[in-house]
Amino acid sequence: MHSTLKIAMAQIAPVWLDKSATLKKIENSIIDAAKQKCELVVFGEALLPGYPFWLALTGGAEWNTKLNKELHAHYVQNSICIEKGELDSVCKLAKTHNIAIYLGIIERPTDRGGHSIYASLVYINEDGFIKSVHRKLQPTYDERLTWSPGDGNGLKVHDLKAFRVGGLNCWENWMPLPRTALYGQGENLHIAVWPGSDHNTKDITRFIARESRSFVVSVSSLMSNADFPKNTPHIDAILKNAPKVLANGGSCIARPDGEWLVKPVLHKEGLIIQTIDFNRVLEERQNFDVVGHYSRPDVTKLTVNTERQTTVEIK
Secondary structure: OOOEEEEEEEEOOOOOHHHHHHHHHHHHHHHHHHHOOOOOOOOOOOEEOOOOHHHHHOOOOOOHHHHHHHHHEEEEEEEEOOOHHHOHHHHHHHHHOEEEEEEEEEEEHHHHOOOOEEEEEEEEOOOOOOEEEEOOOOOHHHHHHHOOOOOOHHOOOOEEEOOOEEEHHHHHHOHHHHHHHHHHOOOOOEEEEEEHHHHHHHHHHHHHHHHHHOOEEEEEOEEEEEHHHOOOOOHHHHHHHHOOOOEEEEEEEEOOOOOOEEEEEOOOOOOEEEEEEEEHHHHHHHOOOOOOOOOOOOOOOOOOOOOOOOOOOOO
């Protein structure tokens, strides 16, 4: 059984921009996954405390407005400071239930001053230790109005039973070089996290699987206009232009041959559970291995800077 891994995709909606309530939903999902003997549970991008949907709905690019400033401040107040122990309860559940976790958070790190925020993907191992925090390298389009660009420190892979698992946030999965950075470290289970919607997951999930000959697990969140708490700043302005459904899910799994193991699941909240078998990776690597026998490092080679970036170095 060492070659198999039971995975839970937690396709849930946040209690939008409410970190305490959203954290409770996450904890309940971990407990439910553990009850079903899952060994890895994955949550969507920026789930804790939610994706900045207001930017596209309220003129987020307008300069120096009270609305944008107040919503941004509310977002920062509900973001996660790992150094202050705000993920300790999640780590404790991982250890208690012997389950590994990938969790998308909005991070407010003290090593960058504690005021800017990052879309980060956190890996917690089955012993309850945070092993990597990958800050999204390049926020996409209007995300740049609230998220800061990250660095290469979190481009790491982790051993989990027979697998070596790594992950990227949303459109980072379209970036060939970060993918290659993970492939080169032996990744064979790729985690792609998204804010939601099958228009993101339906093509790239299968493409990465076929390129890497790995299992690819794409996990999205859900969001409807009913998920905006009424006490959100400027809620009327947000709801005025909000569609009924902002994120429809689309969580899915592709096999190492690029075909579906689990097709995109839409409009369904809860755990989507599937067991994968490592031997399928070895079967597909027989004829193609993008960083192994089908590579030419004497001709093309990638250099990766994994240093955590900071403005001030105290010596």
